[in-house]
Amino acid sequence: MAHIIKLNVGGSLFQTSKSTLTKFDGFFKTMLETEIPVAKDESGAIFIDRDPKHFRVILNLMRDGEVALPEAPEDVTEIQKEAEYYLLGGLVELCKPKPEAQKMPYxxxxxxxxxxxxxxxxxxxxxxxxxxxxxxxxxxxxxxxxxxxxxxxxxxxxxxxxxxxxxxxxxxxxxxxxxxxxxxxxxxxxxxxxxxxxxxxx
Missing domain, CATH: 3.40.30.10 (Glutaredoxin)
Structure with a gap:
């Protein structure tokens, strides 16, 4: 049975498996696989003092290994900041705007x-x-x-x-x-x- 982790992100509750959160190197993998103490709310959920607005994007990316970024540049910028906080280097790179002349064609x-x-x-x-x-x-x-x-x-x-x-x-x-x-x-x-x-x- 999967080890379920409850997260309280800025007052919004999320649930996922430990394997999802530790799939990529970064904030969650370090938090869950080391002895670093974590803050918890009264229900026992791990508390993360961040705006929950884009956390579903972060979580879906860790679940599926892929994510569709929104079209609005301001949303992408906000997601990039969250990716930087959660130490998801690949997502940070995906969000970074590039000058057209230097943009890799992919x-x-x-x-x-x-x-x-x-x-x-x-x-x-x-x-x-x-x-x-x-x-x-x-x-x-x-x-x-x-x-x-x-x-x-x-x-x-x-x-x-x-x-x-x-x-x-x-x-x-x-x-x-x-x-x-x-x-x-x-x-x-x-x-x-x-x-x-x-x-x-x-």
């Missing part, structure tokens, strides 16, 4: 776009993924998860092609190494750690 339309991504990226690692049309919906979710986990260290760019296999090219600018893999399956985010074991230290 889903590129041409091979030239992919090349520009590698050349213009200021991150230490760039991961380009070529995937078959049949996996289109899957890769939209893969992208969100990838940015959530490594968005502060890695620029990702996905390109759809008429192929039946997946090709992943990882460019490690720290060591000038390039890793090129082919797979019959969808992109596995763990492949980054496989080739760059110390990615968390970048």
């Amino acid at each position: 889903f590129a339309e041409t091979d030239e776009d992919m090349a520009r991504t590698v050349a213009s990226s200021t991150k230490k690692v760039v991961c380009t993924v070529f995937f078959g049309t049949a996996f289109r919906c899957v890769y939209r979710k893969c992208f969100i998860k990838a940015v959530m986990l490594y968005g502060d260290k890695v620029d990702f760019c996905f390109r759809e092609r008429a192929v039946e296999f997946t090709r992943i090219i990882i460019h490690d600018k720290m060591t000038n190494r390039v890793f090129d893999e082919h797979s019959e399956y969808v992109f596995d985010i763990d492949i980054i750690k496989k080739h760059i074991p110390d990615i968390d230290d970048y």
Whole structure:
């Protein structure tokens, strides 16, 4: 049976599982997996002194590994501030506005776009993924998860092609190494750690 955690966020009550809250490195994982004392209300719920307005977005992201950001820029800015508080680096990166000229294409339309991504990226690692049309919906979710986990260290760019296999090219600018893999399956985010074991230290 799942370990249920009750949260009191600025007076609003939320319930979720411990596994959800510890899925990503950050505020909740540290709080629940260390001996740090936590404040609780009279009902025993963990009290967090934050505005609950966008907490459902934060919670759904931790549940599903993906989130649809609102269109209003002011809401995205508020969510970014909450993500910074909860130490969710990938969500912070997703919320950051970028100048159009420097914006990573994420889903590129041409091979030239992919090349520009590698050349213009200021991150230490760039991961380009070529995937078959049949996996289109899957890769939209893969992208969100990838940015959530490594968005502060890695620029990702996905390109759809008429192929039946997946090709992943990882460019490690720290060591000038390039890793090129082919797979019959969808992109596995763990492949980054496989080739760059110390990615968390970048």
